[in-house]
Amino acid sequence: MSLHDDAVLVLKGYAPEAAHGDQAELRQAYLDHLARHDDGMWKACGAGHLTASALVIDPERGKVLLTLHRKLRMWLQMGGHCEPQDVGLEAAALREATEESGITGLTLLPGGPVRLDRHPIPSPCNWHLDVQYAALAPAGAAERISEESLELRWFGYEDVPGVADASVVRLLEATRSRL
Numbered sequence: 225m226s227l228h229d230d231a232v233l234v235l236k237g238y239a240p241e242a243a244h245g246d247q248a249e250l251r252q253a254y255l256d257h258l259a260r261h262d263d264g265m266w267k268a269c270g271a272g273h274l275t276a277s278a279l280v281i282d283p284e285r286g287k288v289l290l291t292l293h294r295k296l297r298m299w300l301q302m303g304g305h306c307e308p309q310d311v312g313l314e315a316a317a318l319r320e321a322t323e324e325s326g327i328t329g330l331t332l333l334p335g336g337p338v339r340l341d342r343h344p345i346p347s348p349c350n351w352h353l354d355v356q357y358a359a360l361a362p363a364g365a366a367e368r369i370s371e372e373s374l375e376l377r378w379f380g381y382e383d384v385p386g387v388a389d390a391s392v393v394r395l396l397e398a399t400r401s402r403l
Contacts, residue, residue: 227265230312231274232258234355238337250340254353267305272342272351276316277303278332278359279395280325282378283403288396289367290388291324292375295346299379299388301395303354304372313337317357325361325376326368333358338398341391358399 225233235254254274263269279301280289290299302324303317310316314332321330339356367376381400385393 225312227306227308227310227312227316228258228262231265231355234313234336238340247340250342250353253342254340254355257353265306267349270348270350272353273305273349274313275303275305275352275354276310276313276320276357277301277354278317278321278330278357279338279392279399280321280327280330280359280361281333281396281399281403282361282365284363285378286381287378288381288384289325289327289361289376289378290384290392291373292377294372294374297374299377299392301356301392302359303356313355314357317355318359321357321359324370324372326370327361327365329362329365330359331362333360333399333402335402338402339395341395343391356395358395358402 235251238251258264261269265274293300302321304320306316318332337355338358341354341356343352345352369376384396
């Protein structure tokens with residue numbers, strides 16, 4: 225199965241209780257995008273492309289690990305572009321979270337994507353159609369900064385709205401509702 229086909233299946237199966245309003249509309253927009261663009265998974269697609277991300281969370285400590293993104297200079301969840309070796313969106317999200325956090329042994333929160341978020345990105349990417357997961361950090365997880373980050377830092381749930389944008393706050397809220 226291709227990554228494109230996997231993404232279609234994941235999106236067709238994405239039906240959380242809150243899949244109304246913008247989530248239902250985004251789900252359909254993502255599916256329409258993939259139907260129109262055979263290259264809709266890849267950075268080269270000028271109309272935008274799907275990306276995969278994961279919020280690294282430590283529920284026992286009530287904290288999330290955010291990265292100060294090198295290019296965007298914003299505190300964000302781990303994530304990015306799909307790669308040819310990714311067998312699916314879950315694999316891409318887990319790979320990105322592991323690479324950017326340096327934490328081995330992350331596991332995705334069961335139940336598939338937590339949220340969808342579409343946002344403009346500087347050219348040449350133009351649009352990211354992000355499929356957002358949550359990754360549970362193992363006990364005693366030790367983070368290690370990657371080339372893509374200026375900094376990594378654990379934040380308490382209550383501190384996230386003060387440092388991150390609304391999309392990260394919504395992802396944290398949706399993640400906490402599934403814990």
